[in-house]
Every structure is written in structure tokens, then in C-alpha cells.
Amino acid sequence: MSIRRPQVKLSDVAAAAGVAPMTVSRVLNSPERVAPDTAERVRAAIASLGYVPNLLAGGLSSSRSRIVAAIVPTVASPIFAASLASFTDALGAAGYHVVLGLSGYGPAESEEALVAAILGRRPDGLLLTGTEHSPITRRHLALAGVPVVEIWDLIDNPADMVVGFDHRAVGQAVAAMFLRQGYRRFAAIGADDPRAVARRRGFTDALPTGSLLLDHVLSAPASMQGGRDAMARLLPPGEPIALFCSSDAAAAGAMIEAASRGVAVPGDLAVCGFGDLEVGRAMNPPISTVSVDGAEIGRTAARCLLGRLAGQEGPRRIAIPFRIEERGSTRNLRDP
Amino acid sequence: MSIRRPQVKLSDVAAAAGVAPMTVSRVLNSPERVAPDTAERVRAAIASLGYVPNLLAGGLSSSRSRIVAAIVPTVASPIFAASLASFTDALGAAGYHVVLGLSGYGPAESEEALVAAILGRRPDGLLLTGTEHSPITRRHLALAGVPVVEIWDLIDNPADMVVGFDHRAVGQAVAAMFLRQGYRRFAAIGADDPRAVARRRGFTDALPTGSLLLDHVLSAPASMQGGRDAMARLLPPGEPIALFCSSDAAAAGAMIEAASRGVAVPGDLAVCGFGDLEVGRAMNPPISTVSVDGAEIGRTAARCLLGRLAGQEGPRRIAIPFRIEERGSTRNLRDP
DNA sequence: CATCTCAATGGTAGCGATACCACGAAAATC
DNA sequence: GATTTTCGTGGTATCGCTACCATTGAGATG
Numbered sequence: 007m008s009i010r011r012p013q014v015k016l017s018d019v020a021a022a023a024g025v026a027p028m029t030v031s032r033v034l035n036s037p038e039r040v041a042p043d044t045a046e047r048v049r050a051a052i053a054s055l056g057y058v059p060n061l062l063a064g065g066l067s068s069s070r071s072r073i074v075a076a077i078v079p080t081v082a083s084p085i086f087a088a089s090l091a092s093f094t095d096a097l098g099a100a101g102y103h104v105v106l107g108l109s110g111y112g113p114a115e116s117e118e119a120l121v122a123a124i125l126g127r128r129p130d131g132l133l134l135t136g137t138e139h140s141p142i143t144r145r146h147l148a149l150a151g152v153p154v155v156e157i158w159d160l161i162d163n164p165a166d167m168v169v170g171f172d173h174r175a176v177g178q179a180v181a182a183m184f185l186r187q188g189y190r191r192f193a194a195i196g197a198d199d200p201r202a203v204a205r206r207r208g209f210t211d212a213l214p215t216g217s218l219l220l221d222h223v224l225s226a227p228a229s230m231q232g233g234r235d236a237m238a239r240l241l242p243p244g245e246p247i248a249l250f251c252s253s254d255a256a257a258a259g260a261m262i263e264a265a266s267r268g269v270a271v272p273g274d275l276a277v278c279g280f281g282d283l284e285v286g287r288a289m290n291p292p293i294s295t296v297s298v299d300g301a302e303i304g305r306t307a308a309r310c311l312l313g314r315l316a317g318q319e320g321p322r323r324i325a326i327p328f329r330i331e332e333r334g335s336t337r338n339l340r341d342p
Numbered sequence: 343m344s345i346r347r348p349q350v351k352l353s354d355v356a357a358a359a360g361v362a363p364m365t366v367s368r369v370l371n372s373p374e375r376v377a378p379d380t381a382e383r384v385r386a387a388i389a390s391l392g393y394v395p396n397l398l399a400g401g402l403s404s405s406r407s408r409i410v411a412a413i414v415p416t417v418a419s420p421i422f423a424a425s426l427a428s429f430t431d432a433l434g435a436a437g438y439h440v441v442l443g444l445s446g447y448g449p450a451e452s453e454e455a456l457v458a459a460i461l462g463r464r465p466d467g468l469l470l471t472g473t474e475h476s477p478i479t480r481r482h483l484a485l486a487g488v489p490v491v492e493i494w495d496l497i498d499n500p501a502d503m504v505v506g507f508d509h510r511a512v513g514q515a516v517a518a519m520f521l522r523q524g525y526r527r528f529a530a531i532g533a534d535d536p537r538a539v540a541r542r543r544g545f546t547d548a549l550p551t552g553s554l555l556l557d558h559v560l561s562a563p564a565s566m567q568g569g570r571d572a573m574a575r576l577l578p579p580g581e582p583i584a585l586f587c588s589s590d591a592a593a594a595g596a597m598i599e600a601a602s603r604g605v606a607v608p609g610d611l612a613v614c615g616f617g618d619l620e621v622g623r624a625m626n627p628p629i630s631t632v633s634v635d636g637a638e639i640g641r642t643a644a645r646c647l648l649g650r651l652a653g654q655e656g657p658r659r660i661a662i663p664f665r666i667e668e669r670g671s672t673r674n675l676r677d678p
Numbered sequence: 679c680a681t682c683t684c685a686a687t688g689g690t691a692g693c694g695a696t697a698c699c700a701c702g703a704a705a706a707t708c
Numbered sequence: 709g710a711t712t713t714t715c716g717t718g719g720t721a722t723c724g725c726t727a728c729c730a731t732t733g734a735g736a737t738g
Contacts, residue, residue: 013486015724026688031726041686056485061462062407063724066398066693076442081427087417094444098456103463106412106442108430120434126397127439128349149392150349230624259624266626285621288566288595290602351694362718367696377716399694402723 014057023051034059065128074311075124076133077107077117079199083227085281086135089157089304093133096308105129111199111226114140125150131311137161137168138200153314155307159201160325167314169307169324173201176296176328177208180250180278183330185213188339189248189276193219195236195260196252197226205280209250219247228252230285233259242267246339247275254279254286257293261335277335291334298328350393359387370395401464410647411460412469413443413453415535419563421617422471424636425493425643429469432644441465447535447562450476461486467647473497473504474536489650491643495537496661503650505643505660509537512632512664513544516586516614519666521549524675525584525612529555531572531596532588533562541616545586555583564588566621569595578603582675583611590615590622593629597671613671627670634664 020027025048032040033048040048051057065071074097078086094104107124109117121132121143132147132154139147144165147154154166161168184192192213196206210218220240224232233256240247240260251257257279264275271277271291279286282297303326313320356363361384368376369384376384387393401407410433414422430440443460445453457468457479468483468490475483480501483490490502497504520528528549532542546554556576560568569592576583576596587593593615600611607613607627615622618633639662649656 013724016726017724027724028689028726029687032687035726039686044686056481058458058461058482058486060402060464060724062398062402062464063693064726066396066402066695067724067726069693069726071398073441081417081423082420084418084420087423090442091417091444094442098444098459101459103460104442105409106426106430106440108427108434122394123434123437124439125394128396128398145392146394150394230620234624255620258621262624262626284566284591285594288570288598290598349694352696353694363694364696364719365717368717371696375716380716396694399723400696402725403694403696405696405723 013060014055015060016057019048019051019055019057022055023048069128071128071130072102073105073127073129074102074131074133075105075107075121075127075129077109077120077124078133078135079109079111080227081106081108084283085298085300086158088300089307092301092304093308094304096305097312100308100312102130102312109135114143118142118146121146125152130315131155133157133307133311136200137164139165153311155310157303157307159204160323162323164322167307167310167320167322167324169303169310169326171298171326171328173204174208176280177205177210177250178212179328179330180296181209181212183278183332183336184248184250184276186338187248187276187336189246190214190217191219191245191247192217193221193240193247193249194251195220195222195224195228195233195249195256197224197228197232197256199226202226202228202252205252206250224252224256228256230255230259230262232256234263236260237263242269242274246273248336249275249277251277251279254281254283254293254295257295257335258283258285258289261289261293271335272337276337278330282331286333289335294333294336295331296328297331298326302326349396350391351396352393355384355387355391355393358391359384405464407464407466408438409441409463409465410438410467410469411441411443411463411465413445413456413460414469414471415445415447416563417442417444420619421634421636422494425640428637428640429644430640432641433648436644436648438466438648445471450479454478454482457482461488466651467491469493469643469647472536473500475501489647491646493639493643495540496659498659500658503643503646503656503658503660505639505646505662507634507662507664509540510544512616513541513546513586514548515664515666516632517545517548519614519668519672520584520586520612522674523584523612523672525582526550526553527555527581527583528553529557529576529583529585530587531556531558531560531564531569531585531592533560533564533568533592535562538562538564538588541588542586560588560592564592566591566595566598568592570599572596573599578605578610582609584672585611585613587613587615590617590619590629590631593631593671594619594621594625597625597629607671608673612673614666618667622669625671630669630672631667632664633667634662638662 017027020030033045107120134156137156137159156168158170160170196202222236237260279293279295282295286293353363356366369381443456470492473492473495492504494506496506530542532538558572573596615629615631618631622629
């Protein structure tokens with residue numbers, strides 16, 4: 007039935023150690039229920055045979071696959087990459103493996119197909135990015151009865167659990183900062199994914215009527231080049247403009263374009279990005295940004311899932327704080 | 343045995359369609375061996391019951407898990423992220439799922455543990471980053487008898503298959519470019535992972551004796567901030583210096599530091615990075631770089647594995663070309 | 679000293695799918 | 709028209725492990 011040579015299996019270990027297969031299984035899964043010297047003997051047999059448990063068989067038998075699926079739009083964005091990495095690490099430490107699904111920024115069908123296919127692995131849990139999912143996806147999830155964490159957004163009535171923050175509030179906070187600093191003219195550059203749109207809406211809605219000079223939409227993900235190109239439409243500013251970008255990448259692009267045209271930052275142009283990316287910190291001046299701990303989101307999501315899998319009832323809605331980092335790319339016009 | 347409600351299974355579909363379980367299995371796995379109208383009836387039953395095949399059971403039975411493990415140091419680097427994304431996409435299209443392993447840049451033990459744990463899933467194939475693996479890891483792989491593709495490096499005698507390029511040659515090519523352009527003083531900034539080291543060695547070994555002013559090593563991964571800090575040690579240059587960085591991120595950091603100190607690029611300082619990252623393209627001037635198609639590496643690795651899984655004998659060593667992109671951060675000193 | 683408890687281990691029956699072989703009916707061959 | 713081949717389908721055993729219950733014997737309890 008197999009082309010590959012037969013692998014060492016549980017019963018081989020049992021025979022070598024002179025115990026029943028069940029005892030070997032217990033050594034692996036609940037060592038505290040086995041006498042120490044028996045366990046030692048079994049472990050020696052495992053080591054000498056180079057036994058690697060077949061998790062397919064174990065999962066089938068126990069109906070616990072110890073697999074968790076993570077579905078993110080992309081790993082190319084450092085933001086999701088950080089969450090994914092910490093999520094994978096936290097679950098790996100608990101003996102779970104992460105199956106990766108990349109849904110892209112395209113139509114909902116790709117997420118649907120991905121979820122359906124991945125549910126065939128009988129994952130013990132699911133990580134989804136965002137909270138907008140098609141009815142078909144929701145039905146699949148409900149039928150599977152698997153714990154789900156949605157991340158990077160925060161809504162009041164999650165399907166199951168949600169770990170994230172309010173993107174509208176991010177935009178509002180940035181607007182409040184700019185207004186406090188005395189800016190009167192504003193611009194926004196942002197991607198068209200649901201969360202970036204919410205941030206931009208939060209920002210623009212909080213501004214005085216008529217003060218928005220530019221509201222430019224990029225197709226996700228926001229790139230440095232996209233920021234440069236959009237910036238070209240804004241220059242030259244007549245009076246100081248405050249620009250909010252849905253990503254530090256776009257903000258950095260905008261700043262580079264400004265610099266190459268002799269527009270002073272923050273003198274003529276104040277820039278605030280989002281994501282606290284490395285590129286923003288390394289720019290000169292460093293870019294003011296909205297900082298969110300993406301790794302913390304991943305870790306928290308993992309903790310939520312693990313808690314649920316351990317049978318605990320935890321919170322269903324966890325807010326991760328964001329914080330505006332005021333750096334050199336913005337300044338208070340009222341200061342001397 | 344299960345806390346979750348019982349799932350629809352193959353035999354339920356068979357009963358609903360009035361056929362034997364085996365026929366349903368064939369509809370899913372080799373539809374061409376089933377009469378069209380029978381297949382249609384079965385498909386209708388599958389749809390109406392919302393059946394999702396249990397791939398754990400299927401994998402156990404057929405000893406083909408349709409899982410492939412991908413082990414990369416990190417997803418935070420856009421370079422690996424691109425390879426991982428295209429690899430995942432290509433395999434997903436063929437019905438395989440990717441289990442993610444993050445090995446970090448730390449000690450070899452983390453890769454060992456990762457490989458051992460992941461082999462428990464009985465993956466049909468493995469993707470490893472780099473070609474340096476501990477003897478323990480190699481023994482595990484040999485015992486498992488699984489096809490392996492190593493990526494992002496190119497050696498003559500791979501354990502199984504390898505898709506990548508010669509990092510020494512990259513460094514040599516950059517040195518050749520700088521020499522051709524007339525530079526006499528050089529510097530290198532690079533990370534300490536094996537491939538970055540090889541690039542830096544290729545570069546420094548190709549330079550005239552005594553012409554290397556700085557050979558700075560960063561701990562991987564190379565960051566923009568690391569590039570800025572290292573650059574601070576080099577300035578101010580007395581005569582034109584040609585700098586090779588093991589990553590565009592470090593190169594961008596170096597350029598930002600240079601700009602903030604009034605060092606002209608490419609006048610006083612020529613900079614060449616590696617990776618053709620977005621940050622390099624968006625800088626002003628854009629950074630000359632060594633471009634490698636990371637997505638192509640992932641796609642090719644997937645093709646290699648799929649070919650092998652289909653029983654074909656393909657090439658064991660595939661070279662992916664690299665190309666130097668000469669942009670604004672370097673120039674020919676001999677030009678007027 | 680009889681009884682009870684509990685810790686440690688073993689035996690058996692699946693988990694849900696596929697490999698393999700067997701079988702009848704239709705099609706192809708002579 | 710008899711025989712061979714093919715096609716479509718079904719039955720059975722098994723993949724490697726764990727849940728569940730049974731069993732054993734040592735120590736605690738009265």
C-alpha cells in the first residue's frame with residue numbers, strides 16, 4: 007500500500023520496550039499516568055528506533071488533529087507576517103502545526119475555497135484575517151463547529167472570537183492629532199482593503215467640511231511606489247498639509263517624493279502612516295505612525311484558541327491597543 | 343469519542359446516492375473511472391449533505407497526506423515571503439496544503455525539532471531554506487524518505503533537489519561592476535546568515551588587497567537600522583567609496599544615514615544592495631541591487647516537488663538567474 | 679484480616695478513508 | 709455466436725493510533 011519503506015510504528019516501540027501499545031501512547035500523550043521507570047524504558051525504545059508518531063493516525067483516532075489553519079491575505083506585508091509568526095510560534099510550542107492559507111485581496115471566492123479545502127484537514131481551530139466573510143464561508147465554519155479567531159479588526163458581535171482594534175478609531179485619533187497640532191488642510195492616501203478603508207473613513211469623517219484636498223485610493227496592498235505616485239498629485243502644497251497614509255510604506259513613498267521635489271517635512275507637509283514599519287522608523291525624519299503590536303495580536307489569538315481547546319471559556323472580544331507615535335514627520339504648528 | 347457533532351462522512355454520501363462508498367471515493371479521486379451519470383448523482387449528494395472529505399483518514403489510508411512542509415527562517419523578510427507565497431499557491435492549486443515551520447536564524451536545534459515534529463504529519467514533501475542542515479536533521483530526512491527541495495542556495499551535490507543560485511557569484515559580480523565603474527575603495531555591510539556571508543565573501547575576495555575599508559557584520563536579518571548604524575562608522579569618506587550591502591534594507595538604511603550627513607549618493611558613495619526590495623526601488627536615488635525572482639524560486643520548488651510526486655525524474659539542481667540592476671545609487675566614475 | 683481505593687497497565691474496537699481484488703455486464707474480437 | 713477484453717461497481721481488509729473499559733496488585737482503611 008506504500009511505496010515508501012514501512013515506518014517504525016507505535017507497536018514496534020511497544021514490542022521493543024516490552025509493554026502494550028497503549029502504554030507507549032500514554033508516554034507520549036499523558037506521561038504523568040505512566041510509572042517513571044516504564045516511561046524511561048519506552049523513551050529509550052523510541053530514541054533507539056527513531057520513532058516518529060504518525061499524527062495522521064493519531065488525529066483520526068482522537069478527532070483532534072492538532073492542526074490549526076491560518077488564513078491571511080498575504081505574507082508579503084510585514085504586518086500580517088508578524089502576526090503569523092507569533093501565532094505559529096505560540097501554537098508550535100503547544101504541539102500544534104499551522105497550515106497556511108493565502109486568500110489574497112481578491113474576491114471572496116478564494117477565501118471560500120480555501121476554507122472549504124482546509125476544513126478537510128479537520129483543524130482544531132482557525133485563524134481568519136478580518137471580519138468580512140461570505141455567507142458560504144460562514145456556513146462552512148458553522149457546520150464544522152471549529153473555534154475561530156478573527157484578527158486585525160474588532161467588531162461587537164463576532165461569529166466566535168475576535169482579536170484586534172477599531173480601525174475607524176485609528177483614523178479619528180490621527181485626525182484629532184492633526185487638528186490639535188493646528189493643521190487646516192488635509193489629505194489621505196490609502197489602500198482599498200476593508201480595514202484601510204475604515205481607517206481612512208475614520209480620518210476623513212473627523213475633519214472639518216471642505217478641508218480634505220485629496221483622498222486617494224490605492225489597490226491593496228499599499229506600496230511605497232503607490233505613495234509616491236499619489237503624492238505627485240498633491241504637490242506642491244500652498245500651505246501646510248497634513249497627510250494620513252493607510253500604511254507606513256505609502257507614507258515613506260510620499261515622503262521620498264516630497265523630498266525629491268524640495269517639499270519640507272514636516273514644514274510644508276506633515277505625514278502620519280500606519281503600522282510602525284521599519285521603513286518608517288529608518289526614514290529621515292522618522293515617520294509619525296500608528297503603532298499596533300502585530301505580534302501581540304498573533305500571540306493573543308493563539309492564546310484564545312488554546313484556551314478554548316483546553317475547554318476554558320475565555321473572552322470573545324479582545325481589544326489590542328494602538329498608539330500614535332509622534333515622530334519627526336509631524337509637528338505642532340502652534341509651537342514656536 | 344468526539345465532542346463535536348458527528349460530521350458527514352463518505353458512507354453517508356454513498357447511502358444518499360445509492361452507491362457503494364468506494365464509488366464515492368472514486369468520484370473524488372479518479373472521476374474518469376466512474377460513469378458520468380453516477381458521478382453526477384454522487385456529486386449532488388455531496389453538495390446537498392455539505393460533505394467535506396476527511397483528509398486525515400484519506401491520508402492515513404493512502405499514505406499520501408497531500409501535505410507539504412515549508413521551513414523558512416522567517417516570514418518577516420519579503421524575500422522568503424515571496425517564495426513561500428508562490429510555493430503555497432502552486433501547491434494549493436494541486437490540492438496540497440502547506441504546513442509552516444519557522445526556524446529562525448538561531449541554532450540548528452530549532453530546525454531539528456521542527457523537522458522531527460513536522461515529519462509526524464507524514465508530509466509528501468519538504469521545502470527547506472538553505473543547504474546547511476545538521477546531521478540529525480539529515481538522518482531524520484533520510485529515514486522518512488520524503489522528497490526534499492532546498493531553496494535559496496545552490497550546491498553541486500544536494501541531498502535531494504535544490505533550487506537557487508550561487509551567492510558567492512553574486513558578490514563577485516557586484517565587485518566586478520564596481521571595479522569596472524572605476525571605484526578603488528570599498529565597504530561591505532552584511533548579515534551573518536550563511537547566504538549573506540557567502541555574498542559578502544564573494545565580494546571581498548574579488549577586491550584588490552587593502553582596498554576594503556569596512557567589513558561590517560550585522561546579526562540576521564539585516565535591517566534598515568542596522569544599515570544606518572553601520573554606515574555611521576564609515577563616514578565621512580575621503581574619496582568615493584563603493585558599498586555592498588547584503589540586503590536592500592541595509593542599503594536603504596545606509597543611504598538614509600548618508601543623506602542625513604550630507605554625503606552625496608552616488609557622488610561620494612555608491613551603494614548596491616541585494617534582493618530588489620520595494621524600499622530600494624522607492625528610494626531617491628533608487629538603489630542599484632541584485633535582483634532575484636523569489637516567487638520564481640518558490641514556484642520552481644513546487645514544480646520540482648510535484649513532478650517527483652507524480653513519479654517523474656526531474657533535474658536535481660536548478661539554477662535561478664540573478665541580475666544586477668544598475669540604478670541611481672551607483673554610477674560609472676569614468677563617464678563624463 | 680477483609681475490604682476498599684487507586685495507580686498502572688492491557689485488550690478491543692473503532693476513527694474514515696483507500697488499496698486491492700472480485701464480479702457481472704457491455705463491448706470488442708475472431 | 710463464442711470468447712476475450714474492457715468498464716463500472718462493490719466487498720473486505722487495513723492504515724496507525726487512541727477511547728473506553730477491564731484487570732491487576734499494592735497500599736490505605738476499618
